Amino acid sequence: MFVHISISAQKTMLLDVHKRQFIEACGVLLGRRDDDGNWFIEQAYPLRNIFDSPVYFEFAPEDLLAVDIEHPGEIVGVYHSHPTGLAVASSTDRQNMKRVNVEQQIPWIWLIISGPFDRNPTLLQQVQRHLRLLPDSSFVAYHHYEGEGLRRIPIHFEEVTEKPFDDIP
Numbered sequence: 001m002f003v004h005i006s007i008s009a010q011k012t013m014l015l016d017v018h019k020r021q022f023i024e025a026c027g028v029l030l031g032r033r034d035d036d037g038n039w040f041i042e043q044a045y046p047l048r049n050i051f052d053s054p055v056y057f058e059f060a061p062e063d064l065l066a067v068d069i070e071h072p073g074e075i076v077g078v079y080h081s082h083p084t085g086l087a088v089a090s091s092t093d094r095q096n097m098k099r100v101n102v103e104q105q106i107p108w109i110w111l112i113i114s115g116p117f118d119r120n121p122t123l124l125q126q127v128q129r130h131l132r133l134l135p136d137s138s139f140v141a142y143h144h145y146e147g148e149g150l151r152r153i154p155i156h157f158e159e160v161t162e163k164p165f166d167d168i169p
Helices: 007-019 061-070 091-103 123-137
Strands: 003-005 026-033 039-047 075-082 109-114 139-145 149-152 155-157
Touching: 003 109, 007 026, 007 039, 007 075, 007 109, 026 061, 039 061, 039 075, 091 109, 091 139, 091 149, 139 155
Parallel strands: 003 039, 003 155, 075 109
Antiparallel strands: 026 039, 026 075, 109 139, 139 149
C-alpha cells in the first residue's frame, strides 16, 4: 500500500503550513482509494484549527461537514503539521487515528508535515525548497489497521515539473 500525492495537493499543504507556521495547520485530503487500498490525493483542503494550538489540532464539525457536502465521497484523509519538527505521530494523533480508522471504520490516511517552518527569505521560496525535499524529510503517512495497529505508509510524490508555482500570485 502507498499514498500518492499530486503536485497541487503538495503546494496547498506546504503553503498552508508556512502561513500557519506557529500552530498546527490542518485540513482534509480529497481524492480516491483504489481496490488495492492505495490512496490517491488530488487536492488538499485547509480547515481552521479551532484551538490555534502549536501542539493540537481539531476541526470545527461544521467546517468538515461543509467540505463533505461540497465534495461528497472525496475525503480520503487528514493532514496536519508539527511546527516543532517532530515527524512522528504523537500519542494524541495515535488515539485519533485508532478512533477514526478502527472504531468508526473510516479508512482515512493521516499525513503529518514536520517543521520548523520559517518565512525567510519568502514564503514562495521556502515552499519551493521544501517541495524539492519532500520525499526525504517533511511528510509521513499513517493508517491504523484493525488487529495490526498503526502502520507507516510509503508516500509517492507526483514529480515536480519545471515551474510548479507559476499559478501562485
